[in-house]
Amino acid sequence: MGEKGREGKIQKHSSSHPEGDLSSLADGQVLAVLVFFMQESRQQEQRLVELVSAVAAQLGTVMQHLSAEAELRALFEAMNDVIVVLDRQGRYLKIAPTQPEYLYKPTGELLGKTMHEVFExxxxxxxxxxxxxxxxxxxxxNFEYHLNLEERLAADLVTDVADGVGELVRYELSLGVDSSVTSARKSFVNPKSRDVWFAASVSPISQDSAIWVARDITAHRRAGEELRASERKFRTLIERMNEGxxxxxxxxxxxxxxxxxxEMVGYDRDELIGRYEEELAATAADRRLLQAKRNLRQQGVFDQYEIQLQSKSGLPLWVLGISTPVFDAEEKPIGAMITLNDITESKQAEEALRAEQQKSERLLLNILPQVIAEQLKQNHSELVKGTIxxxxxxxxxxxxxxxxxxxxFTPLSARMSPTALVNLLNQIFSAFDQLSDRYGLEKIKTIGDAYMVVGGLPIPRLDHAEAIAEMALDMQKISGHFKRDDGEPFYLRIGIHTGPVVAGVIGLRKFIYDLWGDTVNVAAxxxxxxxxxxxxxxxxTYERLKDKYVLEKRGAIAVKGKGEMMTYWLTERKVNS
Structure with a gap:
């Protein structure tokens, strides 16, 4: 083909695709023309060279335009923000085709309008x-605002997107791409009302225009409100707890x-926040306890304890504390949450019960020796059932x-009233009881005006005879301090014997510690x-006392049931003893 023929062919091609518009020329077609001219071995005319250069330049522009449009399309599709440009009067100048469903009205109805024409x-x-x-x-x-939007029909959104992206839509349609218009058509079919919260920023782009960027934060706000509602519920639960x-x-x-x-400690919240918990402890022992518990908390140990706190009123406050360690994101203990149950009443009840138990214990020990009382308590169930x-x-x-x-004493009792008589005996025998305690002896009982005491049981001791002798001498002295109604002092007859004996309690009720055996009879x-x-x-008894006491031989006397027995009078302690 000659040069003219080629020129005519190109011109014909050019007539179909003028230089001012190569966008409809497929990429493959333009490249084919370039390759044809580049591979032609004949010398090129200047006009043809210029034409090829123009075509190449146009192709580059088209390719760059297509690339930029594709990038812009991808950018718009990826953005979740509403982007508009407004002037100082609030007039819509430009609207980016990013999120048309978030516009208060269709794009065509917004451009050129002011905000006063759109919103209340x-x-x-x-x-x-x-x-x-x-x-x-x-x-x-930066600010936040709330709109009630109506999701509009797909047709409205098609118009919005077409108005917003201009040539971009035409490129998408020509290339057969699933455009944002198509996506909008798929997403919004039925109109309905919905509340939307936006976080917006308005930034100046000139002296008289600004860009408005708004993002849907409804889900974030809803999550925040749900969190706050949950916190309110949690706080309400905490405040309504019966426990501190x-x-x-x-x-x-x-x-x-x-x-x-x-309420428990009597302080206001402001008086407590920032204080050390030990400051509320009632005693030094309680402060040491709290310090020990704090050491456990620092190791992440769950703990439970009872402690006495000092309320603002000064009244004691007993609490049961349950300490649950609190950990940070790295599972390191950073403190503790402590629930406190007021157990003051139960503690006071325990103290009252303990006091009553101590009274009962003292009363029991006033009746029975401690070892016997312990045996009775061990057999408590049998004792209650009466099956010992x-x-x-x-x-x-x-x-x-x-x-x-x-x-x-018998003639005296006939002259005294029963009450006066009992009061007198109580004074005398109380003095004897004090002597019994002083010498570590066991009072057995009183029978009328008689007093019985024993040494060497229930806890055995080697000096039981000496202890009894000491008490006997002191009893004689004390009795002289009490006067009869006729002014004469009281006198005692005292008898002592040493030997084997059985001691204990028998029966099921009204226990009394008593002694049995011949030794008891002889002493009587x-x-x-x-x-x-x-x-x-x-x-x-003489044999056990003769080295430390003065004893006078009385001689043999007839003792009922025993015949004649040698007896002695105990008179005093030996001086060198």
Whole structure:
């Protein structure tokens, strides 16, 4: 083909695709023309060279335009923001085709309109105020706002997108791409009302225009409101707890307390926050306890304890504390949440019960020796049922028993009223009880005006005879301090004997610690066959006292059931003893 023929062919081609519009020429076609001319080995005319250069330049422009449009399309499709440009009067100048469903009205109805023509007056005034603030101060203004939007039909959105993207839509349609218009048509079919929250920023782009960028934060706001609602519920739950609640850090500094905690200790919340928990401890021991518990919390240990706090009123407050460690994101303990249950009433009840138990214990020990009382408590269930199978009694190989009787008391009792008589006996026997306690002896009982005491049981001791002798001498002295109605002093007959004896309690009710055996009978005979002011002892007792006490031999006397027995009078302690 000659040069003219080729030129005519190109011109014909050019007539179909003028230089001013190569966009309809397929990429492959333009490249084919270029390759044809580039591979032609003949010398090119200047006109043809210029034509090829023009075609190449046009192709580059088209390719760049297509690339830019594709990037812009991808950018718009990826953006979640509403982007508009407005002037100082709030007039819509440009609207980016990013999120048309978030526009208050279709794009065609917004361009050229002012905000006062779109929104109700109070809202428009607020929006315009933000725009003017940004322009006058040349700074970005951030704010949030709320709109009730109506999701519009797909046809409206098609118009919005077409108006917004212009040539971009035409490129998408020509290339057969699933455009944002198509996506909008798929997404919005039925109109309905919905509340949307936006976070917006208005930034100046000139002295008289600003760009408005708004993003849907409805989900974020909803999540925040749900979180706040959850927090309100949690706080309400905490405040309505019957237990006091405090949160402390690792050093024991109080960071939070609920109303119940404040009510329990009597302090306001402001008086507690920032204080060390030890400051509320009632005693030094309680402070040490809290310090020990804090050390456990720092190790992340769950703990439970009872402690006494000091309320603002000064009244004691007993609480049961349950400490649950609090951890940070790295699972390191940073403090504790402590619930406090007021157990003051139960503690006071326990103390009252303990006091009553102590009273009962003292009363029991006033009746029975401690070892016998312990045995009875061990057999408590049997005791309650009344099924004790065997007596609580023990054999003691050696003990010393003392009987004392007030001389000529029977005629005196006939002259005194029962009340006066009992009061007199109470004074005398109370003095004897004090002597019994002083010498570590066991009072057994009183029978009328007789007093019985024993040494060497229930806890055995080697000096039981000496202890009884000391008490006998002191009893004689004390009895002289009490006067009869005729002014004469009281005198005692005292008898003492040493030997084996069984001691304990028998029966099921009204227990009394008592002694059984021949030794008891002999000691009673020593008292009854004695003389006023005298202390008669048997030979068995004499042998245990003769080295430390002065004893006078009385001689043999007839003792009922025993025949003749050698007896002695105990008179005093030896000086060198």
């Amino acid at each position: 007056r109070s809202l428009a005034d607020k929006f315009l105020g933000h725009i003017r603030d940004a322009l006058e101060n040349q700074r970005t203004v 609640l405090s949160i402390v850090d690792n050093q024991g500094v109080i960071e939070f307390v609920n109303d119940r905690f404040c 199978s065997a007596p609580i009694a023990s054999l003691f190989d050696e003990a010393t028993i003392l009987f004392a009787d007030i001389v000529r 005979r020593m008292e009854s066959q004695g003389i006023a002011g005298g202390i008669q002892v048997t030979a068995a």
